[in-house]
Ligand SMILES: Cc1cc2nc3c(=O)[nH]c(=O)nc-3n(C[C@H](O)[C@H](O)[C@H](O)COP(=O)(O)OP(=O)(O)OC[C@H]3O[C@@H](n4cnc5c(N)ncnc54)[C@H](O)[C@@H]3O)c2cc1C
């Protein structure tokens with residue numbers, strides 16, 4: 001019996017969510033009186049997981065696994081789970097984790113619960129709390145299978161330091177050609193830009209901004225805050241912004257520490273996807289805009305005046321606090 | 323090409339969510355049900371394959387008789403046939419097992435589902451099916467082209483997109499992008515009339531375990547009132563000193 005955690009990395013370095021899932025795995029392992037083992041792919045800093053309570057890392061060093069491949073990664077994790085006799089497997093809520101977790105689920109005949117927001121309520125029976133109905137509710141879900149898979153929501157459990165030493169072992173799964181049947185031919189990703197999934201702060205614009213030519217100030221605001229940019233659905237449908245920026249119930253979920261909504265009315269479908277954010281700020285000319293009811297802070301005002309002022313103020317603030 | 327589109331029957335996106343029976347069940351009272359938005363994009367893409375590449379399109383849903391209006395809507399949009407697996411869909415593994423059985427028996431080349439259902443947000447049924455059926459799988463798919471057996475797909479990744487190449491048979495977890503919002507179709511009178519005559523067959527579920535069960539639901543704690551400020555100085559101050567997020 002042990003806990004296995006898939007810790008994601010990119011170009012050899014862990015992603016932010018790796019430390020969250022590692023912390024989560026450590027918490028579950030202590031609850032169950034066992035230890036947590038991490039699996040990483042081509043990671044050159046595997047030992048850093050020790051700071052989050054991980055005592056053992058299986059690192060898979062394999063050229064063929066340089067680019068994420070859901071089936072190949074899932075099958076490698078299945079082998080790792082078997083060799084570690086893992087009964088609980090932890091993954092994140094990234095697009096990659098959500099891609100491979102169902103494959104893992106089928107191969108291990110496991111019960112899988114995604115979007116989990118807290119350490120298990122109990123481990124026997126095994127019960128976890130997760131969001132459901134696009135953040136309009138929470139559910140307590142019991143997992144009845146021998147092997148349990150948990151997808152941890154971004155920015156919910158958090159990363160918790162718990163200093164120990166991680167031993168690193170090389171792990172070489174036996175994969176077949178068929179595991180690579182879906183081939184990556186091109187990755188189109190802005191370099192050096194914070195993604196909505198990883199961002200602590202998200203700055204989001206709606207139809208109130210009138211047109212794509214007005215996004216300069218949104219990007220400027222995002223830049224001073226080190227934030228990711230996002231938008232409401234009509235904004236991406238009209239082609240003002242790329243589809244990948246559409247957030248909400250039918251777009252990307254947002255679970256940042258701070259969400260700043262500018263010229264967005266706060267339709268129920270939009271709120272459903274962003275309500276997991278901890279602090280919400282609304283800037284809108286209409287004091288009756290529904291978003292104010294779901295917000296923590298608000299300015300009733302014209303974005304074209306408020307946003308440039310806010311950028312200016314934040315620059316001063318940063319200069320003072322640097 | 324034979325396509326199976328898996329349709330999940332979900333509360334309309336504007337629904338207020340309530341729970342009943344001591345917070346153990348979702349309260350369907352007064353709730354309007356619709357085709358899961360992610361599945362609607364997939365169904366519409368399937369219609370394109372039907373019209374441009376002579377594909378045959380079936381839809382399948384795991385559910386009791388109450389899901390039939392949603393299935394009729396899919397037929398009115400243009401699906402050729404519908405299959406209802408007569409069981410209550412409470413667990414993703416169970417649902418995937420049922421749909422995989424239908425997919426296997428029907429000899430489909432392409433199975434399209436959604437990235438997730440917007441009610442229970444499982445995000446697992448298509449992926450589990452792909453493994454059970456030993457078919458290729460692309461999740462969060464935002465573009466799908468098929469020539470003969472060859473597939474080119476684009477999937478969403480965090481912060482961008484990735485182009486993939488693979489082959490049929492394939493399972494897709496789709497979403498907006500498979501077609502544009504403006505391509506979605508509202509069934510017309512003719513479609514609705516035709517749909518009445520199309521086959522909607524009902525099959526019994528196969529034996530399968532429930533991997534998970536929901537034992538209790540709750541609603542998020544009510545939100546405190548918004549703090550309105552009238553200048554950016556106060557806002558920055560509050561975000562720094564009170565909310566501690568900058
Ligand atoms: C099935 C379905 C799924 C959907 N899914 C999503 C989803 O996932 N995400 C999503 O966002 N939407 C979704 N929607 C759409 C949703 O219902 C709303 O239509 C949409 O969120 C509105 O976008 P908006 O707030 O940008 O625009 P609007 O509703 O037009 O709001 C614009 C706001 O800007 C304000 N404004 C105008 N001028 C200014 C100014 N100068 N300064 C400041 N404020 C100004 C206005 O007061 C107004 O409140 C969905 C709809 C359906 C039917």
Ligand SMILES: Nc1ncnc2c1ncn2[C@@H]1O[C@H](COP(=O)(O)O)[C@@H](O)[C@H]1O
Nearest residue numbers: 383384411435436438439444445446447
């Ligand atoms: N009861 C169901 N009947 C048919 N298809 C379903 C059902 N539940 C889920 N699906 C399909 O699986 C996708 C993902 O659902 P889920 O794993 O429940 O989030 C949906 O978008 C549907 O395509």
